[in-house]
Amino acid sequence: MEDSPIDKDLSCNEIRLKKTLGEGADIVYRSLVIPSFSNVKALLVFIDGLVNTNEIDDTILAPLISFSQLPDQKELINNEGLLNGLIDAGVFASSVKATNKWNDACDSLVSGDSVLFVDGMENAFIFATRGFESRSVTEPATEVEVRGPRDGFIESLRTNTTLIRRRIRDYGLRFDMMRIGYRTKTDIAVAYIDSLVDKRVLGELMSRLQKINVDSILESGYIEEFIEDSPLSPFPQVEHTERPDKASAAILSGRIVIIVDNTPFVLIVPTSFWSLFQGSGDYYERFYIGTSIRLIRILAMILSITSSSVYVLLSSFNQEMLPTPLALKMAAGREGIPFPAVLEVLIMELMFEVLREAGIRIPKPIGQAVSIVGALVIGDAAVNAGLVSPTAVIVVAITGISSFVMPAYNLAISFRLLRFPLVIFTGMFGMLGFLGGTIAIALHLLSLRSFGAPFLAPVMPFRIDENKDVAVRAPWWKMTRRPKLAHSSETIRQSENQMPKPPSKDEDGFDE
Known part of the structure; x- marks a missing residue:
């Protein structure tokens, strides 16, 4: 579809919309007049089932029809600097923007936003009114742990980003958005901490994502196959998880998380062979319990x-x-x-x-x-x-x-x-x-490599200082540095000498 500008004529825009999107039962074309603009005609378009209709009624339709302090219609149309008058004084939606591009308006409609066309204006107004039904946050089905959080990712991208935000309140946490799939237009969020991530790995990942030219992305497995270093290998070089705590831990170690809309499985890069043996519960139990469980897993791998x-x-x-x-x-x-x-x-x-x-x-x-x-x-x-x-x-x-x-x-x-x-x-x-x-x-x-990192690191090549969190899980107070897998720019994770000790005693043997 050509990226042409929006027409000033409202009837032309309506005909073009119906030709582009059709007149299905779920597409609502709501005609109205704005009294404050001398009853100028307008058209509000949204897809029923993807929007919150109560929000449309309360924050868009009611203010437009009843509010009386909007700028004069002719002044608004002729003076480009006052285009935001409609937003500032007339509509109380939490998020609204103006666009003069036809593709932006159509993409917003199929994503669950509402779009308002006003007769005589070559701009359309996009309102964030998404409100479709989604599964509630429940315990992950594939990564059950004895101890740890019970919430898991769901099929809503915005809910998934919120689950990470609740755990990481760092100012540098970033969610870079993009869309992949020229038919599904699937939203993708790339999550990382700006001060920790290796910019070379981030640049390589963004380059691989931008090169994907496919009609549909229905699950994160599509993305995984497009970005692997060795796609013909039977071993996975991209880690996936349903657990927000595991994804947050990866971000805090300098790695990158890829969140794909409509799937509860997020991707983590780079990864290593040994990280695939590590469960979230290893870090919530005492270190010798986590170590023994990991050794059992390695033995089970050899037996299998x-x-x-x-x-x-x-x-x-x-x-x-x-x-x-x-x-x-x-x-x-x-x-x-x-x-x-x-x-x-x-x-x-x-x-x-x-x-x-x-x-x-x-x-x-x-x-x-x-x-x-x-x-x-x-x-x-x-x-x-x-x-x-x-x-x-x-x-x-x-x-x-x-x-x-x-x-x-x-x-x-x-x-x-x-x-x-x-x-x-x-x-x-x-x-x-x-x-x-x-x-x-x-x-x-x-x-094998995962975004340039050796797949068997830090065992091969062997780095003795990195083996505190491989087969053996060292106590938290000993893991002062972040793993070098992600090449984080900030290697120090915590202060040294934090090993807990009993309180000192006086000469009679009692605690001071």
């Missing part, structure tokens, strides 16, 4: 990708590595099994993934019961029928359950997908295939 392959390796190639009683038990369990170990594991892994996906798609009242009963019944029936061994069922169950321990769903599913080729390589080449597959995955992780 290697357990099935190790079973195939030990049962088919290197039985001598097992203790004799265990080797005999496994051999007895596999007696009569018609499939080789690699095919046995692949079938069980595939069935586990099918059951997991079915549990997500089945309606909630029966989904959990069906998935649990299905797994028990199918597993027991397969063992009794002699199709799989009991050991294979246990190994596949350990592999699947371990993958759910990781907080980041996109990282967990990456490991679940990678274990299939690793099992195949192990079944084909034995120890050589297992080691080659794991080394290939490690080398790929080493090659």
